[in-house]
Amino acid sequence: MTHWQSTLLSSSAPIAEAIRIIDESSKQICLVVDDQGRLQGTVTDGDIRRAILRSHPLDLPVERIMNRTPITARPDEDRAALLARMKARRVHQLPIVAADGRVVGLAVVDEMMQVDQRGLDNWVVLMAGGLGMRLRPLTEDTPKPLLKVGNRPLLEIALEELVRQGFRRFYVSVNYLGEKIKEALGDGARWDADIRYLDETKRMGTAGALSLIPEPPEAPVMVMNADLLTKLNLKSLLDYHHDHRAAATIAVRDYEFQVPYGVVRVDNQRIVGIDEKPRQHFFVNAGIYVLNPEVIARIPRDSFVDMPDVFDGLIRDGLPTAAFPLREYWLDIGRMNDFDQANRDVELEFPDR
Template identity: 35%
Template structure:
């Protein structure tokens, strides 16, 4: 949203403030009606809500009072630090809108805690260049990430979720019918983010396109496949790699194998024990990764390179690779059966 729509000068009257709040109400872009009162230098000196105005009218019955006279000068705010911001402490205080100010107390942006799950200092690359042959003929004229899932394309679900975790810079690697993706999302400005497209002249695997980015500006990078549908907790992944001081964290899903027969534990041909119809649970790669920016230097420039190769190299060199289980839903939309499953699933989401 435009910051001017939520800023008001301290000399404006509360009647003028009411008019601005009314405009916000009908625009519907913010979860709470609030304005930030600024001085002549555009520094924020307080906040005004509809409740503040009601209390002022009850006490003074004067619509001509200035917003600078009635504003809350003890408003809660955060100075922009470009790092991880723990929103839990603000949610615990029932804060709905958190303004982010610079060191001169000028308003840079707001965090709507009703819409934002986290604020992660990550840049992300979404891999969206594949052909999607298994979904042909659906993908003969439409790239797989742009296939509809509910009311929007598959990749849009992922981008919206990234936005809800405060990720503002997204790279999308494109090749097959990539213009359709670019035409749909543009530069991302209408979503309040920045999107840059990395074009693959030849297929570069699941990590090769990372080598084409001149410089990532975040110490950790999020990489994910575009054809996933999941409620993965990106904040949990991020905090895990930080707390474990790991080089890479891979989101994982559980894969259960049910054996329909008794399984013997043996030594040579002697049965030592057996289990009747056991089940085994394995953790498998979910196609979502967070890793240190330095690892990009290991990726050969403009050559086919899979993320699994980077993982193997990391483990061989004694690096720390961890996995983080996804506790919600996860669907890899790689086949007609999976796509139909995701279409049915999204119908029951609110």
């Protein structure tokens, strides 16, 4: 419960300030207080992402998105009581509030259980079986995940970032030039990680390789395309997935483009309006997912399956799904200009440690 004071902010502070505090702190929460330090509400990483989904501007005061009735604890509650309450209420943080309403501490479940030191139990699947056709000729002899960004292979940068976050168990799906990927990564010992491989012997789509996982997972599985660079902490995604009690969660990215023409709206032959070069706004698939074990079990064995097919089936069957909006650095390296951009970004975003 140390350094909790850095999470405090006023109700008039903008959402952007809450993002800064959350990004600079390991506690993933802001405590909104008045001038006397009395708790007014809380803002979590999940609250901010839900605000992004609702297209709220980042200069909006945090009082517009804060939880005004957060679960709290008393100063006299011991560690066991705090952990039991957090588990029962499915929360990751508990503000410690005195009788007069002042905040006097903050309990964070990861700190109390020292999760980062023991490593997370979740498997991460890195999908590295693609042909990389749009990056030819660079990928004629080198699989795309092993192309060097700066002075390191793309897949190695992603793997090191995930290990730094506490993940230690990995499957890597391989197909095109898969032996080169196995030779480059080995069994993961040099990262103190366990790396295993899913061998695709044919094209299996963006989800089919998950059917090759040899043993049914016991916890949600993180899935990520191996041609991505991102600063997203997958633990935040996993927490969001649990908080929304989803069977499957997909990370989405805000995408906007401007139509270069005037758009004419018609009703049969009547013109009802003209919009001059309108901007279109979408959330697009960012290639990062969380899937519960029962979702992995639904994927047909050794078949061609794309991830949209998986989500379409869940939606059709009424199973809960969630969208997690990314606000961190993210780059899909699909084309040559993306590869060039990655080489410009890598030293700033992913310095070689």
